[in-house]
Amino acid sequence: MNSTEMAVRVHNVSHQFGEAGQARHVQALLNTSLDVTRGELHCLIGPSGCGKSTLLSVIGGLTKPSTGTVTVAGKPVRGPMPRDLAYVFQENALFPWNTVFENIVLGMKFQGVPKAERNERARRALEAVGLEAFAEHFPGQLSGGMRQRAALARALSLETDILLMDEPFGALDEQTRMVLGEDLSVLLSYSRKTIVFVTHSLGEAVFLADRVAVFSARPGSIKEIIAVDEPHPRKPSFMTAPKFHALRDQLYGLLHDEIRKSMSETAQSRRRYGEAAAASGGGS
Amino acid sequence: MNGDIRDPLPIRLASHGIQAAFLIGLLALWFLATNVWGVSSILLPSPIDVWHQLIDVIRTGEFVRDLRITLSEFAFAFLIAMVLGISIGYFISRSPYFIKVFEPLFAAIYAIPIILFLPLYIMIWGLGPASKIALGATISFFPIVMSTVVGFGSVDRTLAAAARSMGANNVQMFRHVLLPAALPVMLAGLRMGFTVALLSVIGSETIASLGGLGHRIVNLAENMEMGRMFAYIVFVVAIVAFLNLALSTLEAYGRWR
Numbered sequence: 001m002n003s004t005e006m007a008v009r010v011h012n013v014s015h016q017f018g019e020a021g022q023a024r025h026v027q028a029l030l031n032t033s034l035d036v037t038r039g040e041l042h043c044l045i046g047p048s049g050c051g052k053s054t055l056l057s058v059i060g061g062l063t064k065p066s067t068g069t070v071t072v073a074g075k076p077v078r079g080p081m082p083r084d085l086a087y088v089f090q091e092n093a094l095f096p097w098n099t100v101f102e103n104i105v106l107g108m109k110f111q112g113v114p115k116a117e118r119n120e121r122a123r124r125a126l127e128a129v130g131l132e133a134f135a136e137h138f139p140g141q142l143s144g145g146m147r148q149r150a151a152l153a154r155a156l157s158l159e160t161d162i163l164l165m166d167e168p169f170g171a172l173d174e175q176t177r178m179v180l181g182e183d184l185s186v187l188l189s190y191s192r193k194t195i196v197f198v199t200h201s202l203g204e205a206v207f208l209a210d211r212v213a214v215f216s217a218r219p220g221s222i223k224e225i226i227a228v229d230e231p232h233p234r235k236p237s238f239m240t241a242p243k244f245h246a247l248r249d250q251l252y253g254l255l256h257d258e259i260r261k262s263m264s265e266t267a268q269s270r271r272r273y274g275e276a277a278a279a280s281g282g283g284s
Numbered sequence: 285m286n287g288d289i290r291d292p293l294p295i296r297l298a299s300h301g302i303q304a305a306f307l308i309g310l311l312a313l314w315f316l317a318t319n320v321w322g323v324s325s326i327l328l329p330s331p332i333d334v335w336h337q338l339i340d341v342i343r344t345g346e347f348v349r350d351l352r353i354t355l356s357e358f359a360f361a362f363l364i365a366m367v368l369g370i371s372i373g374y375f376i377s378r379s380p381y382f383i384k385v386f387e388p389l390f391a392a393i394y395a396i397p398i399i400l401f402l403p404l405y406i407m408i409w410g411l412g413p414a415s416k417i418a419l420g421a422t423i424s425f426f427p428i429v430m431s432t433v434v435g436f437g438s439v440d441r442t443l444a445a446a447a448r449s450m451g452a453n454n455v456q457m458f459r460h461v462l463l464p465a466a467l468p469v470m471l472a473g474l475r476m477g478f479t480v481a482l483l484s485v486i487g488s489e490t491i492a493s494l495g496g497l498g499h500r501i502v503n504l505a506e507n508m509e510m511g512r513m514f515a516y517i518v519f520v521v522a523i524v525a526f527l528n529l530a531l532s533t534l535e536a537y538g539r540w541r
Contacts, residue, residue, distance in 0.1 A: 062445055082451030093446040097464040106460060107450035158450065 006071075007162050007194035008036035008059055013068030014219075015054055028054040029065070030219035038161070041188055041195040041232075043205040046215025047255065047262035052198045053166055055220070059196060060087050060164050072162065082111055085162035086155035091171040093151055094139040100126070101135040104154045111158070125157035126150075128187070145176035152184075163195045169204065181207055182236065189232040202255070206247045207234060214254045217262035224254055329511040337515035347519060353496040354486060355523075357413045361420025362481040369425050369477065370470070373432025383437050387430070394426035402488050411494050420485040424477035431473020435466030471535050478531055482524060497523075 013032045018025040028051035036042045044052040057063040061080040070077040073084045104122040129149040169177040205212045216223045317323045318330040376382040409415040447461045489498025504513035
C-alpha cells in the first residue's frame with residue numbers, strides 16, 4: 001500500500017501521562033501503529049481506559065504523543081489540522097451561548113471562510129443531518145440526539161476529508177443511537193469521507209465499520225484488525241444477518257480477555273494508589 | 285437558557301401590587317407616626333416636610349456638587365476594581381497552580397471587614413476623595429477577582445478542545461469561547477462589586493470626609509436638620525435605584541440568550 005492511499009498513518013506511537021514512578025503515571029499507548037485507508041470508516045474498540053480516545057486525540061493534533069509519528073493526508077501532525085480533519089466529541093461540544101447555526105458558522109469563521117460561503121455551507125450541512133428547522137435553536141433546547149446531529153453538521157460544514165469521532169453516540173439511548181448509525185452509514189455511501197470512530201459498542205462497531213481495530217488493555221496497542229466487508233448504506237436488516245452476529249461474536253471473543261485484564265488491573269491500581277488517584281488518572 | 289421563564293402576567297401584576305401596597309403602607313405608618321401619634325420631629329420628621337425639603341434640594345441644585353463627588357469617587361473605585369480584578373483574575377485562571385494558591389487567599393481577605401483600613405487609608409491619601417476611591421476599589425476588587433478566576437477557570441475543556449480542533453487562534457479562543465463561558469459568573473461578581481463599591485464610598489464619606497452625599501447627610505444630622513437629611517436619604521435611594529436599573533439592563537445584554 002502506498003502512502004497516498006492512506007488518510008492517516010500512525011507509526012509506533014507511545015503516550016504516557018505523568019512521569020514513570022509517579023502515582024498518577026499512566027502508560028496510555030505503547031508502540032501503536034495504524035493505517036487508515038482513504039474512504040473507510042475505521043472503528044477503534046477496546047476496554048475502557050485502553051487509550052483509544054488518546055489515540056484519536058493524537059491523530060487530531062490535540063495531544064502530542066510522547067514518542068512516535070502521525071501523518072494525516074501525507075503531512076506530519078504537529079498540532080490541530082482544521083483543513084484536513086474535523087472532530088466530533090462525545091457530547092456537549094456545542095457552544096451553549098450560540099444557536100445551532102452560529103455554532104456551525106463559527107468553525108468556518110475560525111478558518112477565515114468568507115461570510116456568504118459560510119452561510120451556504122452551514123445551510124447545506126444542516127440539511128444533510130435534517131436539522132434545517134432547528135437552525136435558530138440553542139443547544140439547550142435540543143434533545144441529545146439532535147445535539148449530536150448538530151455537532152456532526154458542524155464537522156461536515158468544515159468539508160474535511162477526514163472525520164474523527166470520539167464515541168459520538170455514546171451518551172445517547174439505544175434507539176437514537178441506532179437511527180444515527182443508519183444515517184451515518186447513508187452519509188458514508190455518498191460522501192467518501194474517511195472516518196476514525198471510537199466506540200465501546202460491539203454492535204455499533206460491526207454495523208458502521210469497514211475495519212475494526214481491537215485494542216488490548218492498558219497500555220493500549222492494537223491487538224487485531226477485523227474487516228467487515230459490507231457495502232454502505234447498511235440497512236437495519238444487516239443487524240439480524242448471520243454475518244453480523246459472527247463478526248460481533250468474533251469481536252467479543254477478542255475483547256473478552258482484555259476487558260477482564262483491564263478490570264483486574266484497575267482493581268490492583270486502586271489498591272495501590274487509593275480510589276482517588278485511580279479515578280482521576282488518565283482518559284479512556 | 286431561553287424561553288420566557290417569567291410568571292404569567294396576572295401573577296406578576298399581583299406581586300407588584302403587593303410590593304406597592306407594602307411601600308404605601310410604610311409611608312402611611314410614617315405619616316401616622318409623625319402627624320397623629322406625635323413622634324418627635326427631631327427623631328422622625330413628617331413625610332410632608334421631607335417632601336418639601338426634597339423639592340427645595342432639587343430646585344436650588346445644591347446637591348450637584350456632592351453628587352458629583354460621590355459619583356466620581358464611585359466611578360473611579362469601580363473602574364479600578366474592574367480593571368485590576370478582571371486582569372489579575374484572568375491571569376490567575378490560566379494556571380491551576382495559581383488558582384489553588386490565590387483563591388483561598390482572596391476568599392480569606394474578603395471575609396475580613398476591609399473598612400477597618402479606612403483610618404490607614406485616610407492617613408495615606410487624606411480626607412478627600414482619594415481615600416474613598418482607594419477603599420471602594422479595595423473592597424470591590426475581591427468579588428470581581430474571585431468571580432473572574434472561577435469564570436475563566438471553569439471553562440468546559442471539551443469546548444476549548446472543540447475550538448482548537450477547528451483552528452481557533454488565541455484571540456478567537458478568548459473572544460468566542462473563554463469570554464462567553466466566563467461571562468455569567470463574572471457578571472455576578474461585577475454586580476456584587478458594584479454594590480459594595482457604592483456602599484463603601486458613601487459609607488466612608490459618612491465616617492470622615494470633606495464632601496459627598498454621605499458627608500452632607502452626616503452634616504445635616506449634626507445640625508439637627510432632620511427633614512433635609514431625610515430628603516437627602518430619599519435622594520440617594522433614588523440615585524442607587526437608577527444605577528441598579530442601568531446595571532440590570534447592561535446585564536441582560538451580557539447573559540446567554
